[in-house]
Amino acid sequence: MAATLQTLIVTPHPAKNSSFRHRNLHFSANSSILLSRSVAHNRSRLISRPVRACQPSEQVSGPSKGFNWTKPLLKIAADNFLPLALVGGVILGLANPSLGCLADKYHLSKFSTVGIFIISGLTLRSEEIGAAADAWPVGIFGLCSILLFTPYISKLILQVQLQPQEFVTGLAIFSCMPTTLSSGVALTQLAGGNSALALAMTIISNLLGILMVPFSISKFIAAGVGVSVSTKQLLRSLVLTLLVPLILGKVLRESFRGFGEFVDQNRKHFSKISAIFLSLVPWIQVSRSRSLLLMVDPQIFLVAIGMGMFLHLVLLSFNALAVQSLSAVSGGRQSFFAKKENADAVLLVASQKTLPVMVAVVEQLGGAFGESGLLVLPCVFAHILQIIMDSLLVNFWLRKDLSANGSKVA
Numbered sequence: 464m465a466a467t468l469q470t471l472i473v474t475p476h477p478a479k480n481s482s483f484r485h486r487n488l489h490f491s492a493n494s495s496i497l498l499s500r501s502v503a504h505n506r507s508r509l510i511s512r513p514v515r516a517c518q519p520s521e522q523v524s525g526p527s528k529g530f531n532w533t534k535p536l537l538k539i540a541a542d543n544f545l546p547l548a549l550v551g552g553v554i555l556g557l558a559n560p561s562l563g564c565l566a567d568k569y570h571l572s573k574f575s576t577v578g579i580f581i582i583s584g585l586t587l588r589s590e591e592i593g594a595a596a597d598a599w600p601v602g603i604f605g606l607c608s609i610l611l612f613t614p615y616i617s618k619l620i621l622q623v624q625l626q627p628q629e630f631v632t633g634l635a636i637f638s639c640m641p642t643t644l645s646s647g648v649a650l651t652q653l654a655g656g657n658s659a660l661a662l663a664m665t666i667i668s669n670l671l672g673i674l675m676v677p678f679s680i681s682k683f684i685a686a687g688v689g690v691s692v693s694t695k696q697l698l699r700s701l702v703l704t705l706l707v708p709l710i711l712g713k714v715l716r717e718s719f720r721g722f723g724e725f726v727d728q729n730r731k732h733f734s735k736i737s738a739i740f741l742s743l744v745p746w747i748q749v750s751r752s753r754s755l756l757l758m759v760d761p762q763i764f765l766v767a768i769g770m771g772m773f774l775h776l777v778l779l780s781f782n783a784l785a786v787q788s789l790s791a792v793s794g795g796r797q798s799f800f801a802k803k804e805n806a807d808a809v810l811l812v813a814s815q816k817t818l819p820v821m822v823a824v825v826e827q828l829g830g831a832f833g834e835s836g837l838l839v840l841p842c843v844f845a846h847i848l849q850i851i852m853d854s855l856l857v858n859f860w861l862r863k864d865l866s867a868n869g870s871k872v873a
Contacts, residue, residue, distance in 0.1 A: 544735050545646075546847045548742035549818075553843060556749030557757075563750020572747045575740040576823050577708045582737045583644050584712020585726050587666065598660045601805045604789060605664040608782055608813040610675050614639040616777060617683045623770065627759060629837035630767040632684065636824060636832070637842040638774060639679040640816040641672030645734065646850050647812040654857040655864075656807035664812045669820070673706045674698065676824060684832070700827040705820065744822045745843045752836025764841075771845025775852055778814040786810065807860065811853055818846040 540547060556563045566572070617635035625631050642665055651661035677697040716723045726733060749756065786809060790800035799805055821842055825835050832838060 541731075545738040545741070546850065548738045549745055549843050549847060552742035552744070552746035553749050553840070556746045557753060560750035560753040563747045566743070567747045567751055572744050572822075572826060573704065575743040576704055576819065576826065578740045579737050579819050580705050580708035581712040581715075582733050582740075583669075584709040584714070585716050586645075586730060586733055587709075587713050587716065588662070588723075588727070598657060598799050598802075598805045600793070601657075601799050601809050602660055602664055602667075604785065604800075605660075605809040605813045606668055606671070608785065608809075609642050609664070609668045610671060610679075613778055613781070613813075613816075614679045614683055616774065617679075620770070620774070621684070625763060625766060627755070627763075627833070627837050629833035630763070630841045631770075632832050633821075633825075633838035633840070633842050634767070634770055634774060634845065635684055636680065636838065637771075637816050637818075637821050637845060639676060639683060640818075640821050640824075641668040641676070642812050643815040643817045643846075643850075644669065644819065646853075647815045650811050650850075650853050650857050651808045654807045654811070654860050655804065656811070657802075657804040658808070660805060661808040661812045664809070668812075669817070670706070670709075672820060673701045676820065677701065680824065697824070697827055701820075701823060704823050704827070741819055741822075744819075745839060748822075748836040748839045750836075752834050752840075755834055755837060756840065759837075767841040768844045768848070771841055772848050772852070774845060775814065775849040778816075779810065779852075779856075782810050782813045811857075815849050815853065816846070818842060 617638045620631060620635040620638060623631050644665065648658060648661045648665055652658045677695075680697065716726060786800050786806050790798045790806075793800060795801065822839060825832075825838050828835075
């Protein structure tokens with residue numbers, strides 16, 4: 464602000480002084496006293512002019528200011544495209560369910576799920592997986608946490624009595640899912656963690672998750688709800704709708720020379736297309752279940768959202784405590800678990816759950832656990848909240864590292 468005012472004050476002087484001297488070149492020497500008085504008078508006027516001149520300049524630059532404040536908003540929208548797309552799908556489904564019901568009639572959600580995993584295969588970079596080999600003990604723990612340990616939390620979730628019960632069942636299914644496809648790796652990179660380890664855990668957990676999720680659903684959810692699920696049929700459906708498109712996308716990436724580089728250069732655009740595909744799911748599901756959703760008490764819905772937040776806090780706490788314990792028993796500061804970049808990666812990746820696989824599972828269940836829209840809706844918000852919470856956590860880590868580095872320099 465001071466620099467701006469200084470610029471406004473100093474800038475007019477050369478122009479004014481040059482014009483003043485040009486007009487007074489023919490003055491005689493006897494007029495020097497009058498000249499000095501005039502200069503002193505004009506200097507006082509020049510100092511006060513910039514303050515008055517600010518007002519018209521602000522009025523003239525009004526449209527440019529409007530353009531300037533839209534830029535940060537557009538950047539925020541671009542950086543948070545996925546959460547905004549998901550919330551937009553929910554709002555659109557509540558506002559105008561007819562279009563969503565029409566899309567459901569033509570099974571658009573199944574096509575969107577296939578599209579999501581084709582894009583996941585296209586953007587899958589496997590060359591970095593080898594870089595995670597050194598931290599393999601941390602990766603093994605992360606996979607066990609994602610696929611074996613955290614699904615047990617679904618038993619605790621099912622103990623909660625809430626009407627509609629689909630809210631609880633949906634969150635229980637959500638806890639059995641593998642990790643997120645992109646946000647965990649992105650946040651690990653932002654935090655300065657071991658992104659190769661994060662990528663390896665993401666790829667392997669999603670590939671194995673397609674095979675293991677049916678067994679987790681059958682063991683933890685179906686038994687708790689009292690519904691029998693054909694594990695073999697669910698596994699076959701998930702392989703066809705998730706694994707085959709994922710492999711197809713990866714084959715397309717590796718088959719054409721330069722295509723992988725093109726995808727990497729346009730990764731943001733592919734991510735936005737994937738987000739649009741994913742937003743179609745809550746839009747269709749909410750449109751189908753709009754009449755039931757409007758009957759739900761808003762307080763109950765807030766309780767379900769609170770449960771989603773609590774689920775993520777439990778996963779973060781469990782993984783943080785496990786990493787600390789494994790670090791203590793495996794060599795202390797020399798342990799792979801004690802390295803901050805490894806700990807950050809496993810904490811972020813192993814504590815997140817993916818929404819696309821959960822949606823695909825609900826689609827294949829065919830209403831066995833209740834109305835699909837009620838099952839999916841709390842998980843949409845749980846997915847958004849986990850990204851927001853982990854973004855705040857990463858921001859806290861970065862600030863802490865910055866202050867620590869500043870104190871070392873001092």
